[in-house]
Amino acid sequence: EDKVVQSPLSLVVHEGDTVTLNCSYEVTNFRSLLWYKQEKKAPTFLFMLTSSGIEKKSGRLSSILDKKELSSILNITATQTGDSAIYLCAVEGKGAQKLVFGQGTRLTINP
Amino acid sequence: DAGITQSPRHKVTETGTPVTLRCHQTENHRYMYWYRQDPGHGLRLIHYSYGVKDTDKGEVSDGYSVSRSKTEDFLLTLESATSSQTSVYFCAIGQPNTEAFFGQGTRLTVV
Numbered sequence: 190e191d192k193v194v195q196s197p198l199s200l201v202v203h204e205g206d207t208v209t210l211n212c213s214y215e216v217t218n219f220r221s222l223l224w225y226k227q228e229k230k231a232p233t234f235l236f237m238l239t240s241s242g243i244e245k246k247s248g249r250l251s252s253i254l255d256k257k258e259l260s261s262i263l264n265i266t267a268t269q270t271g272d273s274a275i276y277l278c279a280v281e282g283k284g285a286q287k288l289v290f291g292q293g294t295r296l297t298i299n300p
Numbered sequence: 301d302a303g304i305t306q307s308p309r310h311k312v313t314e315t316g317t318p319v320t321l322r323c324h325q326t327e328n329h330r331y332m333y334w335y336r337q338d339p340g341h342g343l344r345l346i347h348y349s350y351g352v353k354d355t356d357k358g359e360v361s362d363g364y365s366v367s368r369s370k371t372e373d374f375l376l377t378l379e380s381a382t383s384s385q386t387s388v389y390f391c392a393i394g395q396p397n398t399e400a401f402f403g404q405g406t407r408l409t410v411v
Contacts, residue, residue, distance in 0.1 A: 193342075233402075234400075288400055290342040290343040
């Protein structure tokens, strides 16, 4: 059975800090790993990673996949209060046609 | 925003009553998914569809059924609602090898 584990489950930091969120997975025939951000309502897409070692970047957010270690990290630099959210990691297996999600990391940025 | 609408957005129902949630898309995406979100569990897949009349079970399908009679609509039915089905339900849509887009969610309370 495919499985995704995120850590930490909860994190509180001060504005301006840098944070690293972790995602590890077990999946049959890995196809992709995705990161989502969820504020009040629907999760919104951040990154899709398919190749190991290639960093995806968007502003202060970046993510990288390590297929050897079956894991990914999401980095946020110079955090802002607007980064407060639940960050969700999901994986998709080839032919699976579905995303399996981790429990999420609740990130709180204090001013 | 992806054209995906869930209805109703909020519902309170009594134990033992049937409930149907609707997901409607205007994107002509092949895949549609129903997830539930509960504290500490992230998003868990209930059922998904990979085409008209083609559906399959997810990890928490007991007590739920689905139907997809046309590309744009995916219905989730709770045959006899129980308090354990109190949750926030998200519909998502997607295409092969791309990210999934989520609806705004339906908050269901079973009393």
